[in-house]
Amino acid sequence: MSVQETQEPAGHFGDVDPVTFEVLRNTFEYACNRMTTIMQKTAFSPILADVLDFSNAVYDPDLRLLSQAANCPVHLAAMQYSADAAVKKYPIKDMKPGDIFALNDPYQGGTHTNDITFIMPIYLDGELLGFAVSRGHWMDFGGGAAGGMSFSTHVAAEGLRIPPIKAFENYQVKDDFLAILLNNTRTPFFVEGDLQAHLGALKAAEQEMQRAAARYGIETVKAAMRELIGYTERIIRKSIEEIPDGIYTASDVADTDGFQIEPVTVKVTLIVKGSEILVDFEGSDPVCKGSINSPYANTASAAFYSLQFFLAPHAPSNWGMFAPITLNIPEGTWLNPEWPAPVIGCTTLTSSKITSAIWQALAQAIPDRVTGSTCSECNWFVGSTKDEFGNANVFSDLPAGGWGGTPYSDGMSVTMDPLGNCMNMPAESAELLFPIEYEAFELRPDSAGAGKFRGGLGAVFKVRFLYEGDMNMETSRTREGSPGVGGGERSAVQRTTHLYPDGRKVVIGGTDDDGNWVSPLLSEHPFGKEEVFMFESTGGGGWGNPHERPVEKVLDDVIDGYVSLEKARESYGVAIDPATMTVDEVATAKLRAA
Structure with missing residues (x-):
């Protein structure tokens, strides 16, 4: 039923x-x-x-x-x-x-x-x-x-x-x-x-x-x-009644399906009337050639959980959550494909973009309750390698990013996207089970979207191959970062890089230093012995005007290494003397006035 x-x-x-x-x-x-x-x-x-x-x-x-x-x-x-x-x-x-x-x-x-x-x-x-x-x-x-x-x-x-x-x-x-x-x-x-x-x-x-x-x-x-x-x-119906009746529309995109250059769009319209919500995906892009199509069940699940974050997360979780919500997911779109459309990235890539679009639509209705978008990615990778005895191994992980700023606080750093309550693979487990080394997993400066309340930070993640292998990965947010709300800025873009023992760095997903962009969907990308897979995840979008963030908080972020001197000046309008690590109040006043 x-x-x-x-x-x-x-x-x-x-x-x-x-x-x-x-x-x-x-x-x-x-x-x-x-x-x-x-x-x-x-x-x-x-x-x-x-x-x-x-x-x-x-x-x-x-x-x-x-x-x-x-x-x-x-x-x-x-x-x-x-x-x-x-x-x-x-x-x-x-x-x-x-x-x-x-x-x-x-x-x-x-x-x-x-x-x-x-x-x-x-x-x-x-x-x-x-x-x-x-x-x-x-x-x-x-x-x-x-x-x-x-x-x-x-x-x-x-x-x-x-x-x-x-x-x-x-x-x-x-x-x-x-x-x-x-x-x-x-x-x-x-x-x-x-x-x-x-x-x-x-x-x-x-x-x-x-x-x-x-x-x-x-x-x-x-x-x-x-x-x-x-x-x-x-409980759910009472929560919906607290949202102003209206029609709220937003969209988000996946960078690519692996074949087309143009981004793939999720369009969502929320129609709130009394104690019911219609979630309408009319206007979303057609079925994709590549493997990011989302079967009906996946799209429905993403719609339901995305709404529950801001309806009644305290309510017992059961069928009653779904009863007041109606879905329209048009056939022939990438959110309701038919066999034999490929779908491997549906849970990890597509559902997170559905969430981001729904949260942006909700921000129009209840701006004082909705957060900036999360990293909106699972960043799922699967690597394969052989050990010294020739035994094949398959390992996998989900390098997390940041959540968006809230109306009350900064976003959470390096936290799994709302699509899952999953954990990162412990380095100890990974190195015990597989012929790899976890070389780094650390906060990534300037990855969060600026705002009165900034987004949480993403991470820099590195895996060293001890023997030859290959890497398969699904990710996005490599063209533009996750959006903020209420004047908050987007987060940084994500990037995947192949590091060689001789010091060479080759971007294999995203944009390199020369502005060249390559698809972030990797399949069997080869790695040699002692070569390193590096992934830079993004943070969450900001909430509110960055110039309304207290100057002292910006200074703290710079001292903590979360925000660079350049970012503090460009996004927050705060000038900091690098020699004394104190705020130049005169320059800051001019920047914020401008």
Whole structure:
């Protein structure tokens, strides 16, 4: 059942007393959090165990989201569509305890092929209680390059595409399913461990839901589910009513799809009326030739989580969040493509541009609540290399950037984009598992957008190859940085550079010192022994007029190395004597007056 379909109206059901309701609400949340703990502690691949690129949720018997852990926002709403696809093929009436269904097909509720989703029904005494759903980004499903990052023109080049399939029976993985996975990955040594991690997470949710139903009764638990969803919907509708009715339009761009020179545009119109919002993507660019197209589920998920940041982030996360929001995602656009359009960059590149466009539109409606755009990138890379014994390795990371300035404070530095609550790979883990060295991960001066409240800073990230290998990467923001709001400036542009042992520096993504721009979408770019991959991420956009930033704060930023003397003068109108590191008050007054 789709989140866009109308179901019973929200309201007080009166079947559960407040104390029991609160206990069960927390039980549903705890079930998801326990799933997350098990995933992190038992997964074999570092992209799951260290980077935490996974999500977990439970659904009610009608397949409506009931609760979710604070995992990857870009996964969470999209998982609904995967569950819908599984149930469409395998009717609920035919399911049995221990059945687990899997899929990663971008055109059947998935996002990109790396994200595989597992759906398991939960029963007590033969009665359906709901569903546990777990999604994880797996390191590699084959394809034309490590991680599927071939940046080809056909989705087949991005790796194994799994339609809804029964992957487990009686909690046991089916041999044929496992054999297909092992035959279609560069990292078979992670597969069985990661499968068991997902199974453990699903069974944890099953245990908690069964325990609650056994204690309080199935009907009481189901009544609490209904009331919880209605409770959230009432909160969301009240929040929407606080936004002035109106039509708010904004846009953002991806630098390239890897084939065309022109940027690719997201256009969004928010129509706020009473307690409802229409999110309309009419006017967005057509389907791309390259691999940044966004399947419907991914675009819908990006729209939902982008709005929740400024609607009611304190509300319980469930289907009630979606009920007041209607989507129009025109077919034939890069935000709603059809097979066989390639999609590998959809979660990491495209969803972040959707968020930026929606936040810019919201800034017109509620300027005192919306922040400047974040780095608006995941900066996902997948490298491959061989060790001294010739063993192949695949490693991956997500070098973060800054968040935008807020109406109250500077933005956060080096923080994962809103699309995910992922972590950077710890250098210790990376160097233990792979023949590489993390040479640097440090704040990048002048990367933040200037403002009354500046954006957070990006980072300078370096990886040294100890043996020959190659690098695949998805990124953007190399033409212009992330926008600010209310007079705040854009952040710096991003750049990827190949460093050679002899001192040469070659820009392989973005603009070099001579003004030459090259596509930042890398596929199998070769690196030799002792050569270094360097990435410079951007910060967030600024909030408010930079000349309204207190002079003392600008001076502090210069002393701390966040802002250069030149940037302080050009953007903030603050002249600082480099010899004494004090403010030239006369020159500053003239600059700010001008």
